[in-house]
Amino acid sequence: MYVIVQKHEYQRYSKTLDQFFRLRKLVFCDKLGWNVPVINSYERDTYDELDPAYLLWCDDSCTKLYGGMRLMPTTGPTLLYDVFRQTFPEAVDLVEPGIWEGTRMCVDEDALARDLPEVEPGRAFSLLLLALCECAMAHGIHTMISNYEPHMRRLYKRAGVFVDELGRADLYGKYPVCCGAFEVSEMVLSNMRSALNVDRPLYQTAFSQISANQFEAA
Amino acid sequence: MSNGSVKTNFETAFDRAKGCNSVQEAITFIQQNYAVDYVTYHLAQTVSGTFDAPFVRTTYPPEWVSCYLLKNYIQTDPIIREGFERQMPFDWREVTIPPSAQTFFEDAKLHNIGDKGYSIPVRDKGNRRALLSFSTAASEDIWDITLAANRDAWIELAHLVHKKAVLELHGGTDPIPVLGRREIECLYWSALGKDHKSVARILGISQHTARGYIKSARYKLGCSSISAAVSLATKLRIINPNIVPANEGTHMR
Known part of the structure; x- marks a missing residue:
């Protein structure tokens, strides 16, 4: 399932969050060679101290993580705004309550191969993006700003995502990093659902999370 | 009482709220324009997120405000507690009510304060945190309609009220x-x-x-x-x- 975890729920999802920080170290530091702060086996930066929302993909018991990303409103301090000012000037201009930044998007290929072998990594990314689109719409977000590797563009296109590339930088790792604006709309949502052959919502709204919990408690 | 009706379109509402001389005036106008029962703006004074000396403006009746202060409900009010920890706008139905807050909600009900609401966390570049909340005693059906029709406007208005509050509090011009x-x-x-x-x-x-x-x-x-x-x-x-x-x-x- 796909859930939004905000500060008031960090404790409840502490195990899944822990896995997310470990996964980020494996993906962004070890695999992509990004210059990101690593302490022990965790990748965490100062933006993780600002109580961001995390979109997490985990199993139904919320103990095993399959992927995730970090979400922050562009009206507040954001990574792309502060760090990439010089590199992505066009991206950092987008500051508005309905525009959010998504960073550190990643999936755990090993965990997927073990638990959901029918979901190959490309599809896993696409499903996470679809969940993001649903979640953004549920919370009044119309545009996501995000960074990604150039090869992801093909995948986005196949998944029915509309992304406008706003800039590209060569300095951060093995591959260039792109920054783009992702449209969030009914049209994108229905495009993605048909491209990915998904016919029901993926993202658990907070309402249904609560009722599920009450059900468990009862 | 709320009936989901909106008196003016977004542009007019925004301009009128912007033209108000104070945060209090602005939220009073917003409350009337969107026909909700109450609107409250809450600015956390410190960046660390503690709310010891907050800046609050509300349209709640004075009796409820004094009761709230007297009983120190800020310590129990789950909307405030979670609101400053959340970043995404939220419907109050998303908030899990801890048993310790039951008395608080019963007391609110006695003061005719509705239990439906929507709160918009605001985070600015200076990392200040604020919360603009709309509340009503309307039925669930009416509330769903009101919210769906006005959510995006309320989000923009929350940021407008916040800018106004920062100027009111710290003085100076934009x-x-x-x-x-x-x-x-x-x-x-x-x-x-x-x-x-x-x-x-x-x-x-x-x-x-x-x-x-x-x-x-x-x-x-x-x-x-x-x-x-x-x-x-x-x-x-x-x-x-x-x-x-x-x-x-x-x-x-």
């Missing part, structure tokens, strides 16, 4: 906002009467992104409409409709 190249270009072409579609074509970006830049420019300038943003940008000499904006440096594409 500094001239720093607009980026794309925002300036989008405003320039809008000033010449181009719509989103034409602006997007001229700049080689998608229509959605062009709309994003214009919204962003509008937000930074604190304007309710593109035409208001264009006229303010012209007045502040951010754009000059007679001069094409300079294309600084090479494009990274």
Whole structure:
């Protein structure tokens, strides 16, 4: 399932969050060679101290993580705004309550191969993006700003995502990093659902999370 | 009582709220315009998120405010506690009510305070945190309609009220906002009467992104409409409709 975890729920999802920080170290530091702060086996930066929302993909018991990303409103301090000012000037201009930044998007290929072998990594990314689109719409977000590797563009296109590339930088790792604006709309949502052959919502709204919990408690 | 009706459209509501002389006046206007029972703006004074000496403006009746203060409900009110920890706008039905807050809700009910509401966390570049909350005793069906119709407007208004509060609290005037190249270009072409579609074509970006830049420019300038943003940008000499904006440096594409 796909859930939004905000500060008031960090404790409840502490195990899944822990896995997310470990996964980020494996993906962004070890695999992509990004210059990101690593302490022990965790990748965490100062933006993780600002109580961001995390979109997490985990199993139904919320103990095993399959992927995730970090979400922050562009009206507040954001990574792309502060760090990439010089590199992505066009991206950092987008500051508005309905525009959010998504960073550190990643999936755990090993965990997927073990638990959901029918979901190959490309599809896993696409499903996470679809969940993001649903979640953004549920919370009044119309545009996501995000960074990604150039090869992801093909995948986005196949998944029915509309992304406008706003800039590209060569300095951060093995591959260039792109920054783009992702449209969030009914049209994108229905495009993605048909491209990915998904016919029901993926993202658990907070309402249904609560009722599920009450059900468990009862 | 709430009936989901809205008295004026978004632009008029935004301009009238912006024209109010104080945060109190602005939230009173917003409450009346959107026919909700109560509107409260809450600014956490410290960046660490503790609310010891907050700046609060509310349309709640004085009896409820004094009861709230007297019983120190700020320590138990789950909307406030979670509201400052959340970043995404939320419906109060999403909030899990701890048993310790039962008395608080019963007391609120005795004061005719409804239990339906929507709160919008605000985070600014200075990492200040605020919360604008709308509440009503309307039925669930009516509340769903009211919320669906007004959510996006309320989110913009929350940020407007916040800017007003920061000025009211810290004094001074609104500094001239720093607009980026794309925002300036989008405003320039809008000033010449181009719509989103034409602006997007001229700049080689998608229509959605062009709309994003214009919204962003509008937000930074604190304007309710593109035409208001264009006229303010012209007045502040951010754009000059007679001069094409300079294309600084090479494009990274």
